[in-house]
Amino acid sequence: MGQGPLISRRGLLGGAGALALAACGREPQQLQGGWVGATPARGHRLRQPLPRPGDAPLKRTGVLIVGGGVAGLACARALQQRGVDFALLELEDQAGGNARGHAMQGLPCPLGAHYLPLPGPAAPEVQQLLMELGLAREQMGRVVYDERHLCHSPQERLFFEGHWVEGLLPPADGANGLAQYRRFGAAVGRAQRQLGFAMPTHRAGWRAGHAALDAQTFDQWLDAQQLNDTRLRWYLDYCCRDDFGAGSSVVSAWAGLHYFASRHGFHAPGDAEAEREPVLTWPEGNGWITARMAAGLGEQLKPGRTVLRVEPGKHQVEVLAWNETADAPERWSASQLVLATPLFIAQRLLGDAAPAALVEANRGARHAPWLVANLLLAGPLLDRPGAPPAWDNVAYGSRLALGYVDAGHQGLSPQRGPTVLSSYWALPESQRPTLLQEPWQAWAGRVRVEMEQLHPDLPEQLQGIDIARWGHAMSIPVPGRRGSAALQALRMPHGRMHFAHADLAAYSVFEEAFTLGHEVGHTAKSH
Secondary structure, eight states, X not given: OOOOOSSOHHHHHHSOHHHHHHHTTSOOOOOEEEEESOOHHHHGGGGSOOOOOTTOOEEEEEEEEEOOSHHXXXXXXXXXXXXXXXXXXXXXXXXXXXXXXXXXXXXXXESSOXXXXXXXXXXXXXXXXXXXXXXXXXETXXXXXXTTTBOOSSOEEEEETTEEEESSSOOOOHHHHHHHHHXXXXXXXXXXXXXXXXXXXXXXXXXXXXXXXXXXXXXXXXXXXXXXXXXXXXXXXXXXXXXXXXXXXXXBHHHHHHHHHTTTOOOXXXXXXXXXXXXXXXXXXXXXXXXXXXXXXGGGEEOSEEEEEEEEOSSOEEEEEEETTTTEEEEEEEEEEEEOSOHHHHHHHHGGGOOHHHHHHHHTOOEEEEEEEEEEESSOOOOOSBSOOOSEEEETTOSSEEEEEETTTTOOOSSOOSEEEEEEEEOOGGGHHHHHHSOHHHHHHHHHHHHHTTOTTHHXXXXXXXXXXXXXXXXXXXXTSTTOHHHHHHTSOBTTEEEOSGGGGTSOOHHHHHHHHHHHHXXXXXX
């Protein structure tokens, strides 16, 4: 994603949306919109007294999966390919987790994750999925991707000193700035060669050098390297917030280097290899993929089930769930259970039966809250000078809001009509209660203030704002998290239970979640 405020985020977060709009000299208009996506009330059932199962019939299956995000869907897909009997219980009415899609007046847009880098050699399972979905094919011994689904040009731009520039890396600030860009690129290259980085990360192994990076923050490592250029440091902080939900002062040096070293490195302006990484994207974001994964599961996918309790036994695992449609309890029994939920949810479901590794892993866990606001526009916005409108649009100097993506960028029509812009915000953990408690109009006001700094004519084109809030959007790879022995222990079966979630990788991206779910789906048994 991108990110992009031009004024202090703290001022915006401190006031109500209507006051923020008034500060711009305009009367706040009545907008259509509201909260969409996740349903916090369902998840909060876990905090209430457990209902009595009563006479709820007992449903049986071989393998029961709890959680229909990317990891749960990947696990279900692998079990289905093996012919194993299974069922998947999903909290929401639509599977996909934070990789779901939405639509405003028929125009698709994302609720969360919105792109997928082309998978590298360490992610053959992801590559196979893309081939099965018709996104890639083998041609003369190499994989070729369908250009209709690759991000169209221009891909990214940065609002810098009053105009748009191509790409997201700020122009170097003189010879010293360029020299620091190149020194950081060289450091990334050395890390790639000497230590090894991959996505999914467990395919790269874990050495003493990784552990040393994991023991300090990215800022501490950058300071030690005397990489202090303001523009470089803003960009690296932005990249951390983009992938990990927290800045370079919070995430580990391992995470900061992994962002670049597990992909195509870092290239200074003017370098021969400084071209953008190709990515797959769709108007509805990664919801395009998860919708197709879910559709293939048929009746084995059970949406609208809030799991309330898990009781592992010697011969089976029993689960108490609440059927949201029937408004009644539901009991399940399975030979094996896959908990494809965030780890803190898994611990709540297991209660006193939680293994020691799970309890230990949750002691150091931190999750970033996110907000995704989709803005429905009647037509294209007026633009500032410089680079033309791109798919990802970011403002230099941003600290919280993460720019916007044009959901209509992949369209092939030369005529630009109504479209949806998706504004991303990575919030500090302290803002989680505010995100859940304040009305959607307050957040819509903040998003409008942010966007109007880039496009002053926004009020004339804006027709509505739908907002998705993610209280625990992604695991933050703080120092010590990636090398946690507890996380490694949870990758192994625990009796009849398996854990499969991106939390186990210490950060949240599609490749990690999919691979973890796929691996469990190939080991879980129905007897």
